Amino acid sequence: MHIVAKVFDLAITDSEIQKETHKLSGIDSPRERKNALNRLIDRYLLLHQALTTGLSVSDSEFDDALFESLEEMDNAPRDMEQTRNLEEQTRRRVIIRKYVHNYCFKSIEISEQQLLNFYEDQKEVFVIPETVHAAHILVCGSGLDSARKASRIRAEISTQEDFRRICGTSSDCPSSPRCGDLGWFPRGRMISELEEVAFALQPGQISDAFKSRFGWHILLLIDRKPAQIASFEDIKDSLKARLVHLKREFLLMAHIRDLRNNYKAEIRILDPRYTH
Template identity: 45%
Template structure:
């Protein structure tokens, strides 16, 4: 039998130990413990600045791939013809070399940190219906238009109440368990033999 295989009795013993540990932890801090509404609300109000949605933009782009001959020049000539959002959409469908071109170049909604940096930098500097000048990325030359924008705003307490309670319970459980382990160490320090020096 290979070293990493276990007999049925060993597996049964491991399962028993897991159940005992779970029951013991449940006694120390019950997982179904409810936090009073007033306490959750007080925590929300204290930390309100941390419970807000991210600033987001929705943008569309026209891409002329860098492999295209005279790609930058073509992109700049195209940009000269674009004066309105309607122009942008028409030229995008006709000339963009990105698969998104058939959908008007729509890149969807994105917050900071989720898009190619060059596109992100330009997108967050524009207002809705504003069209960028030509700029490069590793894929080629882009013209970008921001189609919509969402400013950060507070998330209502009701929308995050459940996740707030779950997070607070987890935080408290970790704190209670850490304190309990420290108490056990202090009480039984004369009987504990630490074999791994990393835990000293």
């Protein structure tokens, strides 16, 4: 077991760094290994701080976390040593999780006025993109017969009522029982051919037959909504949840920074490969 670093009396081994590197990026490079080591140092600083507060792990907490760990593993432990390592890592993970929860999940108050001020300052962030509501008829196949069939179907359609009636009997798409309804969608959600046609139509218009990799389509544009800024009432709950989450992340980052500053002498890098 090669020890790369120590945080107080907690050893960080090369195998731990390898596992952390794999979780972070899967790229085994000096830079990614250093990133992994730094994350482990932060984690062990939190663990030490948690242990000094007297946090412990109940049997039920341990069992739940162990089951979670086993689900994440590709292979179960092969021997007693691996089993003991897994159990120790599981206990540590639970203690760190409890400590972070106790530290960061304090009551964070954000008033409605603060939310409104943030909303007014950042309105451009809350733009809802232009969306369209469309339906289509699909004729599968790329050959001449499919093209002719799509043309014949299109020739029979003069109104939206024609489209809906014919769609139920002539479309190869699973959406045909609901009259080919594709729902509302913004740009970037559908295949490019369908998107290009949909955003070029006006409500009530029906396209000519056009081809994609799925076959031939006939598109009805039902409605469209221009880009707009979401109202404060519509987004204030999700905005509050997001800001509370960001504040908690900031609290944790600031706490780790303080731990690193306070315990510099207790962080020892033993492997010279990680000191440059």
